[in-house]
Amino acid sequence: MTGMQAIIDWLVNLMEVIGAPGVGLAILAENLFPPIPSEVVLPLAGFTVAQGSLNFVSVFVWSLIGSVAGAYLLYGLGAWLGAQRLRAIAEWMWLVKGSDVDQALAWFDKYGKVSVFFGRLIPGVRSLISIPAGLDRMNLVTFGLWTTLGSAIWNAILIYLGFVLGDNWHIVGKYVDTYSNVIYAILGLLILFVLGYFIRRAMKERAAGSADTTK
Numbered sequence: 001m002t003g004m005q006a007i008i009d010w011l012v013n014l015m016e017v018i019g020a021p022g023v024g025l026a027i028l029a030e031n032l033f034p035p036i037p038s039e040v041v042l043p044l045a046g047f048t049v050a051q052g053s054l055n056f057v058s059v060f061v062w063s064l065i066g067s068v069a070g071a072y073l074l075y076g077l078g079a080w081l082g083a084q085r086l087r088a089i090a091e092w093m094w095l096v097k098g099s100d101v102d103q104a105l106a107w108f109d110k111y112g113k114v115s116v117f118f119g120r121l122i123p124g125v126r127s128l129i130s131i132p133a134g135l136d137r138m139n140l141v142t143f144g145l146w147t148t149l150g151s152a153i154w155n156a157i158l159i160y161l162g163f164v165l166g167d168n169w170h171i172v173g174k175y176v177d178t179y180s181n182v183i184y185a186i187l188g189l190l191i192l193f194v195l196g197y198f199i200r201r202a203m204k205e206r207a208a209g210s211a212d213t214t215k
Contacts, residue, residue, distance in 0.1 A: 060156060
């Protein structure tokens with residue numbers, strides 16, 4: 001049995017035993033353990049709705065509860081980590097400085113609301129976006145509202161697709177994978193750009209230090 005098939009069987013059993021709240025628990029787990037993908041959980045839940053076993057509204061509501069609860073747990077992790085610990089980690093790491101943390105938090109303070117909303121629509125980022133929100137100590141109500149809005153859109157689309165596709169609910173994952181690959185490629189380019197910036201900065205500082213010692 002493949003790992004994905006084991007996940008599917010577990011989800012089916014969970015929904016059979018406790019119904020729509022099982023979807024909420026699965027989505028909560030998806031936030032904390034990324035190997036459980038929402039692009040499997042939610043379309044499968046939609047397919048179950050199409051069979052008449054569950055109610056669409058209750059599935060959607062419970063999925064939203066699971067999304068928001070998981071987001072707040074990761075927010076708490078970011079808040080516990082704190083900017084001071086992150087600065088200390090940054091100073092210990094190669095190429096990165098504590099001031100980079102301050103700049104990143106300043107950026108997040110300015111664009112955090114939009115980042116939380118759109119982050120909930122990006123696989124792989126959906127969960128992680130809650131951690132910088134916690135680091136920045138974003139207002140809890142504001143964080144909850146933007147998380148709820150983004151999660152509502154994502155969850156509703158995937159549940160509806162599973163409902164409409166019926167037995168073919170599994171193809172949703174293929175399209176989400178394609179979408180994810182495009183997003184990951186863009187993120188990879190951004191990471192390379194940032195890494196290049198850090199390397200150039202380190203080289204300039206080393207050159208400036210060498211020039212000072214020769215004076």
